[in-house]
Amino acid sequence: MLYFFILLFLFIIELAYFKFADHFNIIDKPNQRSSHTSITLRGGGIIVYFGILFYFLIEGLHYPWFFFGLTLISIISFADDIKPQSSKIRLIIHFISLALMFYQWNLFELPWYYTIIALIFCTGVLNAYNFMDGINGITGGYSFVVASALCYINLYQVSFVDANFIYFLLIALLVFNFFNFRKKAKCFAGDVGAVSIAFIIVYLLGLLIIKTNDFGYIILLALYGVDAILTIIHRLILKENIFEPHRKHLYQILANELKLPHLLVSTIYMIFQVVVIIGLLYTPYKLIYSVAVILIMIIVYILFMRKYFHLHRV
Numbered sequence: 001m002l003y004f005f006i007l008l009f010l011f012i013i014e015l016a017y018f019k020f021a022d023h024f025n026i027i028d029k030p031n032q033r034s035s036h037t038s039i040t041l042r043g044g045g046i047i048v049y050f051g052i053l054f055y056f057l058i059e060g061l062h063y064p065w066f067f068f069g070l071t072l073i074s075i076i077s078f079a080d081d082i083k084p085q086s087s088k089i090r091l092i093i094h095f096i097s098l099a100l101m102f103y104q105w106n107l108f109e110l111p112w113y114y115t116i117i118a119l120i121f122c123t124g125v126l127n128a129y130n131f132m133d134g135i136n137g138i139t140g141g142y143s144f145v146v147a148s149a150l151c152y153i154n155l156y157q158v159s160f161v162d163a164n165f166i167y168f169l170l171i172a173l174l175v176f177n178f179f180n181f182r183k184k185a186k187c188f189a190g191d192v193g194a195v196s197i198a199f200i201i202v203y204l205l206g207l208l209i210i211k212t213n214d215f216g217y218i219i220l221l222a223l224y225g226v227d228a229i230l231t232i233i234h235r236l237i238l239k240e241n242i243f244e245p246h247r248k249h250l251y252q253i254l255a256n257e258l259k260l261p262h263l264l265v266s267t268i269y270m271i272f273q274v275v276v277i278i279g280l281l282y283t284p285y286k287l288i289y290s291v292a293v294i295l296i297m298i299i300v301y302i303l304f305m306r307k308y309f310h311l312h313r314v
Contacts, residue, residue, distance in 0.1 A: 003171060006054055010175045014047045018187065026082055028188050040185055043081045044176060045139070045193010049074045051172025052200060055165055062162060066203055069100030073199055078192040097199065098122050105206055122202050125221060128228035129198035130191060134247075135255050137181035137266035139189045143197050144173045145270050146220050149277045150204050157281070160211040161204060169200060183263065216286025219293055223273050226297040227251065234305065248312060250301060257311035 021027070021041045028042040049070065056067045076093040079085050098119060102108060107115055133139045151166040176193065179186040189197070201221070208217050218225070231249050235242050247256055254265045276293055283289045 002058075003167060006051070006168060007171050007175065009054070010047055010051055010172055011178075013050050014044065014175055014179060014187075017044065017046060021187070024082070026190075028190075041187040043078060043190035043192050044179055044187025045189030045197060046074070046078060047176050048169065048172040048193060048200065049196045051168045051175075052165075055168040059162065059164055062165070063104055063203075065100045065104040069097035069104075070196060070199055070203075072100070073097035074192055074196045077195040078190070081190040081192055094123070094126065101199070101203055101206070104203075105210055107206075107210070118206065121218075122206075124225070124229070125202045126195055126198045128221075128224050129194045131228050131231070132224050132249065132251070133189050133194040134249065134252060135265060136183070136185045136262040137177070138251060138262075138269060139194055139197065140173055140177040140180050141266045141270045142224065142273060143201060144170065144177060145273050145277070146201055147173060147204075149220055149281075150201075150208065152281070153208065158208065158212055160207045166204065173197075181263065181266070183261070214286050216280070216288075216290040219276060219280050219286070219290035220273075222276055222290070222294055222297060223269055226294060226301060230298065230301050248309075250304060253304075253308055253312060257308060 018041055021043055026042050028040050052067065052070060056062065056064075061067075072093050076085060076090055080090065101122070102115060102118060105118075107118055129139065132142075147166060147169050151163070151170065154161055154163060154166060176187075176189070180189065205217060205220060209215060227250050232242050235246065235248060240246070247253075251265050251269060254260045254268075255262055279289060279293070280286060
């Protein structure tokens with residue numbers, strides 16, 4: 001019954017947010033670099049923050065430093081959805097939020113280079129989620145797959161976090177997907193959705209890696225990571241400003257140039273990640289497996305771009 005009421009409350013909050021966003025004109029207007037064509041409410045992914053807020057309040061204020069960091073990064077991201085904020089302020093808030101997460105991990109008790117590695121990795125994931133949030137269903141659907149895998153691992157392989165934390169996350173993602181995973185989305189995740197989801201996922205992934213000391217689990221985010229990183233490298237080769245909006249991600253080529261439906265592209269990403277995760281769950285050599293899969297993804301990406309990227313210039 002608890003999960004049912006949480007689901008109901010989150011639906012009500014999401015609907016109330018739509019009224020709020022509509023009243024204050026928090027919308028996403030399509031432009032020449034967009035993959036959508038109609039004005040849509042922005043920031044619907046804020047419901048994921050509320051899902052974790054409910055967990056925090058109901059379960060006795062667990063993981064307080066993480067939650068404080070999540071709150072800070074969600075506030076600045078939501079402010080950015082309403083009106084573009086100073087990049088310096090956003091960067092400072094991101095670093096403070098990550099420091100709070102690291103403190104919750106007890107990362108500062110480990111050798112100093114763990115902090116450097118974690119900072120690079122976490123910053124990369126946060127930015128990758130923002131870059132990849134461009135078509136209906138991709139952020140919510142992909143994150144639901146990753147969160148489900150973390151839930152399975154937590155229940156049946158390695159207990160690394162309170163199970164209700166992931167349950168509340170999954171419920172919130174279900175609510176968001178109900179409004180976003182459709183042909184004509186009711187809302188987009190916005191920066192607040194993409195960044196807060198990424199912050200939560202990377203927190204869980206960090207807990208798992210620290211508990212097992214196995215970096216092979218990074219494969220849980222492999223598809224997003226490979227697409228985002230190789231697209232950045234590709235744009236650098238093209239001598240473009242990587243901080244400007246664009247439509248050069250693999251999923252964007254699929255949706256815009258090859259004209260595949262958004263939900264089909266999102267489903268392809270989900271299914272591919274599911275297949276990768278199944279392999280991860282049943283191999284004892286997780287790091288070797290992860291490296292091999294990433295190399296295969298890189299080869300596929302390069303071959304795909306060599307064959308279809310010219311369509312982007314037509």
